[in-house]
Amino acid sequence: MSSLVGKSVLLVVSGGIAAFKIPDLVRRLRERGAAVTIVLTEAAKQFVTPLTLASLSGNKVYDDLFSLTDEIEMGHIELSRSADFVLVAPATANIIAKAANGLADDLASTLLLATDKRPVYAPAMNVRMWLNEATIRNVAALRAAGATILGPADGVMACGEFGPGRMIEPLEIVDGLEKLLSADASATDRPLAGYRAVVTAGPTREPIDPVRYISNKSSGKQGYAIAAALAAAGAQTILVSGPVDLAPPDGVSVVRVETAVQMLAEVEGALPSDIFVAAAAVADWRAKSVGAQKTKKGPKGPPSIELVENPDILATVSKMKKGRPRLVVGFAAETENLIANAKAKLNRKGCDLIVANDVGAENEIFGGDKNRVAIVDKDDAQQWPQSAKGDVAERLVALIASRLATI
Numbered sequence: 001m002s003s004l005v006g007k008s009v010l011l012v013v014s015g016g017i018a019a020f021k022i023p024d025l026v027r028r029l030r031e032r033g034a035a036v037t038i039v040l041t042e043a044a045k046q047f048v049t050p051l052t053l054a055s056l057s058g059n060k061v062y063d064d065l066f067s068l069t070d071e072i073e074m075g076h077i078e079l080s081r082s083a084d085f086v087l088v089a090p091a092t093a094n095i096i097a098k099a100a101n102g103l104a105d106d107l108a109s110t111l112l113l114a115t116d117k118r119p120v121y122a123p124a125m126n127v128r129m130w131l132n133e134a135t136i137r138n139v140a141a142l143r144a145a146g147a148t149i150l151g152p153a154d155g156v157m158a159c160g161e162f163g164p165g166r167m168i169e170p171l172e173i174v175d176g177l178e179k180l181l182s183a184d185a186s187a188t189d190r191p192l193a194g195y196r197a198v199v200t201a202g203p204t205r206e207p208i209d210p211v212r213y214i215s216n217k218s219s220g221k222q223g224y225a226i227a228a229a230l231a232a233a234g235a236q237t238i239l240v241s242g243p244v245d246l247a248p249p250d251g252v253s254v255v256r257v258e259t260a261v262q263m264l265a266e267v268e269g270a271l272p273s274d275i276f277v278a279a280a281a282v283a284d285w286r287a288k289s290v291g292a293q294k295t296k297k298g299p300k301g302p303p304s305i306e307l308v309e310n311p312d313i314l315a316t317v318s319k320m321k322k323g324r325p326r327l328v329v330g331f332a333a334e335t336e337n338l339i340a341n342a343k344a345k346l347n348r349k350g351c352d353l354i355v356a357n358d359v360g361a362e363n364e365i366f367g368g369d370k371n372r373v374a375i376v377d378k379d380d381a382q383q384w385p386q387s388a389k390g391d392v393a394e395r396l397v398a399l400i401a402s403r404l405a406t407i
Helices: 017-031 050-057 068-073 076-081 093-101 107-114 133-144 170-185 221-232 260-270 313-318 338-349 389-406
Strands: 008-013 035-040 085-091 120-123 153-156 162-166 196-201 236-241 252-256 275-278 285-287 307-309 327-334 353-358 373-376 381-383
Touching: 008 017, 008 107, 017 035, 017 050, 017 085, 017 170, 035 050, 035 107, 076 107, 085 093, 085 107, 085 170, 093 107, 093 120, 093 133, 120 170, 196 221, 196 260, 221 236, 221 252, 221 275, 221 389, 236 260, 260 313, 275 313, 275 389, 313 327, 313 338, 327 338, 327 389, 338 353, 338 373, 338 381, 353 389, 373 389
Parallel strands: 008 035, 008 085, 085 120, 196 236, 196 275, 236 252, 275 327, 327 353
Antiparallel strands: 153 162, 285 307, 353 373, 373 381
């Protein structure tokens, strides 16, 4: 874990009861070798005094956006950009809402709007405020903009309620900053450090009755390899997997589902993300009604099964008006006219890239360890040579990283 020695932390303290932990946080930061400059909101001064924090930090405490002296000594723009970290603790619902919506009506919120760093927030608020739809949207917006959210923890609130909303402890915050430093230090080897990825893999199973289902031959190997490569490149990776016989990739959070409807729900729950890779072979149709008992043979011959169309996960994510991932990658499993069909799918679904593979019987792609793909975007189609699925995954992730660097 990287040290905070020599690092500068701009600590924004907003007005919540958890501000009583800030003197300890300042002490812990300085123990690790960090220099701490503090900005207080007006509400924060009701819980902790500027004199206390100036004494502990050894630096002047700032609280006035319109202070002529402060602006001459160090303007708020420079204050927001001279630190290695901008840390908001406690981060109340109010300051999170301001930051998420670009409001700047005091020194603290102006600094957050002006900073060129990715801020770190340690939320602290009543459980009902944390679970409110407005706060959920605001936190998602901050994450989508690149902010790091540390916590909150579950526990008893000052008001007596129990649940998520407690600010994590000062040592946990310090550890979180050091982990971010470690991630930055390895960014050259991990080009997707700080990014979030969601991957789907495997088939779906659409039940007909308690023992029968509609599915396909997908093994999930390519999707699992892509999730592993994304995690190795530094991305926080969530893998939404259909039923497969594969071990979870290292460093990847795996969510297991059976049906297309379940897969879409889990994908939507995992968003927002920077990257979405739809590698799963999702069944196009499902039975309109599922039998409660096993369907028996009878004198009338095979049963008639009415099918309905499954949700289109790739198109749903690609066409999101709000919260769409920065890069959406789809897969096209084709048995003929590979490039033409992949280009048509790209236009129809609205994604950024299509990984097209020929799954004809002679190619043994399903269940095999090798793949031959073509990468299709709106301008070009590039054929890749047949390679191990792990090699295909690494090359695809390198392409994803290069694309994201230009967006």
